[in-house]
Amino acid sequence: MADLTPFALLGLPERFALSEELVQKGWMNAIARVHPDRFAGRPAAERRVAEQWAGRINEARDELTDPVRRASALLRLRGADTGSETDTRMDGAFLMQQMLWREEAESLRASGASLEPLLARIGDERGRLIAALEESLDASPDTTRAREAVRRLMFVEKIRRDILRGAQQ
């Protein structure tokens, strides 16, 4: 089971540009073939195998829907680690930008102003990074660039989540 990539499990091409709709369609198609309920009359040992496959397919959907995880999966397939655990160096300007965003979110929240404009700017940065990933993973493969972009995207996603969570409280 482990020999099949999440892309192969859902019958999708190994590329970064995959819309959520496409992943959803691939998932639906695959899960419908392996869900244990399709084997309701079969012995327990067979259903357990189906269950493992179904779990793997559900996980593949989550993995391919999330751009960070999708990009990381592609990098792994190409033999390149994202290095997020061993290599924590980051461009100073990028880190400074993060700090400024966080401070801005703090002061907006304190003054009761809308977070939307800030979130829109962060969203723009996210869009740029996703475009960079499409470029460096699909169009003209460049592992070093892709690795840099996916690591930045991780930071951007985290700050977006943190701001949204803060807004809910």
Next chain:
Amino acid sequence: MIGLMQIAEPGMSAAPHEERLAVGIDLGTTNSLVATVANGAPEVIRDEKGRALLPSVVRYCPDGSLQVGYEALAAQESDPLNTVSSAKRLIGRGRSDLDGNIIFPYQFEDAAGMVRIRTRAGVKSPVEVSAQVLSTLRTRAEERLGGELVGAVITVPAYFDDAQRQATKDAAKLAGINVLRLLNEPTAAALAYGLDSGAEGLYLIYDLGGGTFDVSLLKLTKGVFEVLATGGNSALGGDDFDHRLVCWALEGLGADAILDAQDKRRLTVAARRAKEELTEKTSTRLAVELSGGRSIDREITREEFARITCNLVNKTLGSVKSVLSDAGSGAADLQGVVLVGGATRMPCVREAVTEFFGTAPFCDINPDEVVAVGAAMQANKLAGNNAGDDWLLLDVTPLSLGLETMGGLVEKVIPRNTAIPVAMAQDFTTFKDGQTAMAIHVVQGEREMVDACRSLARFELRGIPPMAAGGARIRVTFQIDADGLLSVSARETRTGVESSVRVKPSYGLSDEDIVRMLREGNESAKSDMLERELREQRVEASRIIESTHSALEADADLLSESERSVIDSAIEDLQKKAAESDAGAIKQAIEALAAATGDFAARRMDRSIREALAGQSVGDIQI
């Protein structure tokens, strides 16, 4: 009918067999029902008097006998301490979990884990009470269908946690019912509607039962029912509307408002009647005689009733909003709203729902019966009676699962609304130098503090080799099967030290409890049971022999010669035991054959799934 999804069988079909009797059971707080699919059409099974509902009420009578249903309900006023209703509110709950706002007229017994009720027949757990209701429905179904059930799908509120689900399963086990699946009630309702009315798109199920409120958002696509999000309130239902009316009536009594158990019961019954009358009439009287010559006689209008219950209705709409926001949807995205549960008959609920969604809800199928009908359809499918229709239900886990970490915080491992079956892993590490054991505490709930979540299980991973703090890498894997039941394992990834637990909630019954209750309950019917057991084991033996033969015919190439001969001799042994009349020996031989073919079955399944998946590609997907 909707355009159902056509799915290629992955290279095998179930062994041929006769129609297997299976039912869907809606085990409700107030009423329960049983339904089946006969000749391709679902139908509710009625009692000898033609009544579909069975009040979920059990009475322990002075002569030692039992009453279940309408008889027990009728005795509720006169014998409140020995007549148990709303057991569903108590099942899988501890004393401290119970909603303080609800008056329970019982004498509770403090027991470890689940709350228990003292009756003249002894101390009863809510599991035993529910088992009596289930057993009555099982008998009704078997008499009507003329045979033994292979199993049942039992519905539970989507919001039920693992402890409540496990307790419900225990009740079924006590009632001698093989549970094919625990199915979420709103999902069952959607099944019943989806297949009848050709629905596609987003649907919201608003299910206000006697004791629980559930809301689920489902996406229907080509015969696939996908649950996107679920929420609700496990302690809010029609009974709370009764309770509001009781409080309203008591206002009139002032300082005299001290009631004994019988008074409480009388007043509750009168309040329920008044509530039901307000569905048809615009006003009614709530009149009741109480002890000590006191009485209540007040007129209530529909408007007044709506006013005193509007905070309850608003609570339901609050849950609706959070489910919609969980799924990133709004009321405008919905194709329709389905009403389920007898309490949705209340005009104030229908009006509030219509106003909130800006559209009239669906209520063509009797709201009392719709859940049992959907459950029957799923039961028919899981029993292997493929009626030709090709739909599939993809459910999610209703509550987040996590682990306790430092400082009493919860680290979520599986977030709520994750599609099941699922396996997810998270890495943890040791926090002390030389630490050789790690306590794993599994909790369920949405809050960040352990104390605010439900504790499901504790176990320990031992034998970690001493390392510096943070040196060990402990991978904890949560696995939820298609039934929604959880197992957890922990493994130190560098050394391979392993420990796992099948989660048995701390609030549930122990296996010893179950065995004891089974023995008590079946003492009288022991010989019947033995005979039934023997018949069942023989049927099972011939099924497994037949399916092993057909598997050997199809995929013998997957076996080495020695593996093949092990299987052949296990078949031979089972055939011999089945010809004798020792049920236990047959069971053992069945287990031996199942064990001998386990690897073979796994290899066959693996092969056929690979073939099925290899057959797909984006080419099949129309973008």
